[in-house]
Amino acid sequence: MMKRNQLILGDKTLAQITDDICQPVETMPSKGWVALFLSAKTLLIFYVIILGIIIANGMGLLGVNHPNGWGTMIITFVFWIGIGHAGTLISAILFLFRQKWRTSVARTAEAMTVFAVMTAGLFPLIHTGRPWLDFWLFPYPNQRGPLWVNFRSPLLWDVVAVSTYATVSIVFWYIGLVPDFATIKDRAKNKIRRLAYGALSLGWRGTARNWSHYEMLYLILAGLSTPLVLSVHTIVSFDFAVAALPGWHTTIFPPYFVAGAIFSGFAMVVTLMTLVRIGIPQFKDYITIDHMEVMNKIIMTTGLMVGYAYACEFFIAWYSGNQYERYVFINRAFGPYGWSYWIMVTCNVIIPQLFWFKAFRRSIPIMFVVSVFVNIGMWFERYVITITSLHRDFLPSNWGQYAWSFFDGAVLFGSFGMFLTLFLLYLRLFPAVSIAEIKPMLPVGRKDLEGNH
Amino acid sequence: MGKKRLGGFAGIWTDEHKVVKACAKVHALGFTKFDAITPYPVHGMEEACGIKRSPIPYVTFVAGITGLLGGLLFTWWTSAVNWPINVGGKPFFSLPAFIPIIFELTILFAALSSVGALFYLCKLPQVDPPVIDPDLTSHKFAIFVPVNDTGYDEARLEQLFKEMGATETKKVAEF
Numbered sequence: 001m002m003k004r005n006q007l008i009l010g011d012k013t014l015a016q017i018t019d020d021i022c023q024p025v026e027t028m029p030s031k032g033w034v035a036l037f038l039s040a041k042t043l044l045i046f047y048v049i050i051l052g053i054i055i056a057n058g059m060g061l062l063g064v065n066h067p068n069g070w071g072t073m074i075i076t077f078v079f080w081i082g083i084g085h086a087g088t089l090i091s092a093i094l095f096l097f098r099q100k101w102r103t104s105v106a107r108t109a110e111a112m113t114v115f116a117v118m119t120a121g122l123f124p125l126i127h128t129g130r131p132w133l134d135f136w137l138f139p140y141p142n143q144r145g146p147l148w149v150n151f152r153s154p155l156l157w158d159v160v161a162v163s164t165y166a167t168v169s170i171v172f173w174y175i176g177l178v179p180d181f182a183t184i185k186d187r188a189k190n191k192i193r194r195l196a197y198g199a200l201s202l203g204w205r206g207t208a209r210n211w212s213h214y215e216m217l218y219l220i221l222a223g224l225s226t227p228l229v230l231s232v233h234t235i236v237s238f239d240f241a242v243a244a245l246p247g248w249h250t251t252i253f254p255p256y257f258v259a260g261a262i263f264s265g266f267a268m269v270v271t272l273m274t275l276v277r278i279g280i281p282q283f284k285d286y287i288t289i290d291h292m293e294v295m296n297k298i299i300m301t302t303g304l305m306v307g308y309a310y311a312c313e314f315f316i317a318w319y320s321g322n323q324y325e326r327y328v329f330i331n332r333a334f335g336p337y338g339w340s341y342w343i344m345v346t347c348n349v350i351i352p353q354l355f356w357f358k359a360f361r362r363s364i365p366i367m368f369v370v371s372v373f374v375n376i377g378m379w380f381e382r383y384v385i386t387i388t389s390l391h392r393d394f395l396p397s398n399w400g401q402y403a404w405s406f407f408d409g410a411v412l413f414g415s416f417g418m419f420l421t422l423f424l425l426y427l428r429l430f431p432a433v434s435i436a437e438i439k440p441m442l443p444v445g446r447k448d449l450e451g452n453h
Numbered sequence: 454m455g456k457k458r459l460g461g462f463a464g465i466w467t468d469e470h471k472v473v474k475a476c477a478k479v480h481a482l483g484f485t486k487f488d489a490i491t492p493y494p495v496h497g498m499e500e501a502c503g504i505k506r507s508p509i510p511y512v513t514f515v516a517g518i519t520g521l522l523g524g525l526l527f528t529w530w531t532s533a534v535n536w537p538i539n540v541g542g543k544p545f546f547s548l549p550a551f552i553p554i555i556f557e558l559t560i561l562f563a564a565l566s567s568v569g570a571l572f573y574l575c576k577l578p579q580v581d582p583p584v585i586d587p588d589l590t591s592h593k594f595a596i597f598v599p600v601n602d603t604g605y606d607e608a609r610l611e612q613l614f615k616e617m618g619a620t621e622t623k624k625v626a627e628f
Contacts, residue, residue, distance in 0.1 A: 014492065014592035139531060148531035152540055157553040164557040168564045175568060179590065183492065186587035202572075203579030206590055207597075208476070208489040208498050210575045215494050216507035217571045224513075224564045228557075235553055435591075436493040 006445035007100060009285040014439055020282040021431045021438075022184055026193075029428055032279060037424045043417025050410040051126060059129045062411070063403040068390045072408040073127035074239075075382040076415055079264070080120030081162065081236055082257075082378065085229055086265020087113025088169060091176075092225035095218075101294055103441050104286040107434045108276065108426075109269050110173040115422040116268075117166045119415050124158070154238040161235040168228055172221045178204050179214075179436040206436075233261045240385065247328040247389030250316065256309035260381060263302035263348070266295050267374035274368045276427065286433050289362050296361040299374060303352035306381075310345065324394055332388045336401065340380050341388070347377025379412075458627040461599040462607050463585050464614030465621040469495055472594035475617035476501040479596060482613075486602040490585060490595040512570040513563045520562025524555035583627050597628055 012020070029037075054061050064071040087109040094102035125134050137159045139149045149156050181201035188194035204210070237257035240248040270292065277284050317329040333341050351373045354360045361367070392399045426432070466472040469491075476489050480503045489495075489502055498504075532538075533545035543550070572578070585595050596619075598610055611622045 015588075018492075018591040139527075145536045147538075148536055150538075150540060151528045151532055151554055152543060152547055152550040157557075160554050160557045164561045167561060171564060171568055175571070179493070183590040186584060186590045198581055202577045203582045204575075204577065205582055205584065206490050206492060208491065208495075208502050209504055211491065211494040212499050212504050213507045213509060213571050213574045216509045217567055220509060220513050220567050221564060224560050224567075228560045231553070231556060231560075238553075439493040440496065 004445040005288075005290050007104070007288075007290075007441045008438065008444075009288055011446070012285065012442065014442070017439060017442070018183060018187070018435055020285070021180075021433045021435050022187060023282065024280050024428055025184055025431060026187070026189075030279070033424065033428065037421070040417055040420035040424055043414060044421045045417075046410070047414025047417045050407060050414050051122070054407060054411070055126060055131055059127065061405060061407040063405050063408050065400070065403060067393065067398055067400050068387060068402045070127075070386050070390060071402060072404075072411055073123045075379070075386050076412050077120050077123035077127075078236055078257075078382045078386075079379045080116045080123075080415065080419070082233065082261035082264045082382075083268045083375075084113040084116035084120065084165075084169070084265065085233055085258070085261035086269050087111070087116070088225050088229040089262055089265065090269070091172065092222040092229065095222045096226060100441050100444060101291055103437045104288075104433050105269065105273060105291060105295075106437070107173075107176065107430075108272065108432050109265075110169065110176065111423065111426045111430070111432075112265075112268060112272060113169050114166075114173055115419050115426070116265075117162070117169060118422070119419045121162060121166060122418075123415075154235065154242045157235045158239055161232045165228060165232045168221070168225060172225055175214075175217065175221065176434060176437070177430060178202055179206060180431040180434060182206065183435050184431065230258055233258045240389075245389055245393060246322070246324040247332065247385070250313065252309055252312055252316070256306070256313075259302050259305040259309065260378060263299060263306055264375060264378035266299045266302065267371040267378070270295050270299065270367055270371040271375065272423065274364050274371075276432065277364070279427070280432070283433065286438065289364075292364070292367060293358075293361045296355045296367055296370075299371070300352050300355040303348055303374070307345075307349035310349065328389060328392070331392055332384060335388065335392070337384065337388045337391070340384050344377050344380040344384050347373045348381060351377075458583065459599040459601060460624070460626050461597055461602075461628060462605070462610045463595050463597045463623055463625050463628075464610070464617075464619035465586055465589075465623075466594045466596075466618060467592065467620050468618065469594060471618040472596065473497050473501045475596055475614065475619070478613070478617055479598070483604060484598055484602050487596060487598040490589045490597060492590050492592060492594070495594070507574070509567055509570045509574070513567045516566030517559050517563035519566075520559040521555055523562070524558035525551070527558075528554055583625075585623075585625055585628060586621075597625065599628070 008017070059073075062071055062073065064073075090102050090109040091106040091113075095106070125131050128134060128137075137149065137156070178201055181197045182204040185194055185197040185201050188197060234254040234257070237253035241250060241253040243249060273287055273292065273295075277287055314329050314333075317325045320326075332338070351370055354366065354370055360370075387402050391401060464475070466475065472489060472491070473495060476487075476498065477500075479487055480501060485503075487502075489498060491498065528551040529546050532547070532551075537545045539545075585597060586593060589595050596614070598605060607624065614622045
């Protein structure tokens with residue numbers, strides 16, 4: 001039998017694991033964290049101000065105009081939703097496949113999902129132009145008929161899919177946190193911490209009967225989240241694919257979007273994990289180079305899928321014989337927005353090829369740089385899909401450029417402030433590796449412990 | 454809440470495998486109301502304690518079906534009965550277009566009801582329930598036998614727990 005590498009390094013005992021993971025929650029933050037938090041928070045305040053100005057003045061501040069009715073808000077919405085998908089893939093799909101390595105990154109990846117979906121969710125709500133009327137998106141009895149929402153519209157499917165996804169992700173994440181909150185509560189030396197985490201733990205005590213129900217529920221939630229996550233990005237792709245616009249109206253969109261989502265999400269997990277490992281050094285024993293290497297392999301694989309989708313789209317545009325379809329794709333690569341297309345191809349297809357080499361897959365600086373490029377590339381992928389398809393459609397008299405404004409850049413930049421503020425708070429307030437889930441993984445690859453299976 | 458908390462007798466272990474064996478022994482001796490307290494789900498514990506399979510999947514199934522039928526009825530009633538609107542000449546009851554909505558509602562109902570079932574079965578949330586030892590959520594394992602269990606006898610339990618490798622035994626006022 002092949003020897004397995006240890007999932008947790010450093011021959012830990014159970015008590016050491018608890019100490020290691022609870023340390024960031026129980027100690028004062030370092031100067032580095034405070035500096036990062038203040039920067040992120042400043043960016044968040046900037047973001048709030050920018051959104052306030054946009055809501056007060058209207059969507060005209062952004063570059064959206066005829067023919068580009070969709071712009072930065074929708075591009076960045078798809079970008080953040082996509083990032084969220086890797087968290088669910090790690091926490092649910094890899095759980096069903098019994099991939100034990102997922103355990104140490106699952107909690108933080110799920111947190112990333114929750115925060116990314118929260119960041120994403122704001123965009124379409126503001127893009128409506130009149131966010132104070134956003135409750136119209138939901139079907140509720142009203143005095144206008146009652147006039148119901150149009151259930152045949154992909155945009156309405158998106159409302160239902162994203163709100164379901166947000167709800168189930170938060171619940172799944174919280175259920176995973178409950179036993180760990182109980183651990184922190186039982187260790188708490190001061191009253192306030194005991195009270196806060198005691199309330200969060202809901203009075204969990206870890207009896208065998210409770211664990212039996214708990215494990216069953218965890219399995220069920222993983223089983224439900226798996227089709228859910230696939231459906232969400234499928235439905236996001238329907239926002240485009242159901243429209244009759246060349247460049248959008250293709251059947252490849254659902255798998256192409258799902259692969260791209262997992263690709264970008266894993267890149268974000270790698271970006272964040274390299275930083276978490278620096279910020280909280282004892283996590284290097286839990287989130288090992290082996291873990292990072294596996295994620296880099298997934299990045300490369302999904303990167304190849306995305307590259308295949310790019311090629312396939314071009315082939316079908318030619319093979320369809322449809323002149324509008326052909327024009328859109330030639331224009332995409334060589335038209336006025338050709339630069340964005342080639343940024344996308346370079347970042348998403350060419351740069352991840354570095355991961356064919358084991359030394360690069362296991363090098364922290366290289367994987368950090370590659371993952372940042374992948375994130376840039378995946379934002380540009382949505383930019384290419386949205387802008388290049390819209391800006392030149394059937395009639396040349398209908399053509400135009402996207403008038404990128406200061407507010408477009410500010411919204412994109414500012415959304416990172418929201419995400420990073422939430423993420424940095426999470427690292428300090430919640431146990432960032434699942435204490436109860438990681439402990440059963442302790443014997444993997446170790447000879448000195450019984451019950452090695 | 455509701456039910457009164459009972460006192461009892463507890464043994465504490467530091468080894469996962471010993472506590473599983475001890476549970477199997479306690480179960481074999483005819484105790485039925487005892488429970489094990491562990492910091493994480495221990496492999497083989499359910500068999501050792503004789504715990505039946507959790508009924509949560511039945512809740513999930515029924516809730517999922519409810520969500521599915523509810524979504525189907527709702528989209529049909531709103532689009533074809535209550536206020537039918539002609540959208541691009543499509544049928545009022547356009548089932549394929551309603552499938553995403555129906556699917557999402559199935560998942561939502563199933564997931565939330567399953568969580569509700571866990572809360573009900575584990576009697577959560579509880580306000581500051583008594584704890585036998587604060588290390589039981591970190592690195593220690595315990596078996597707790599309540600006073601009303603068949604054959605409850607503290608001297609006998611103490612001897613049994615010690616034999617099975619318990620590092621500590623104690624009388625618990627309430628759990």
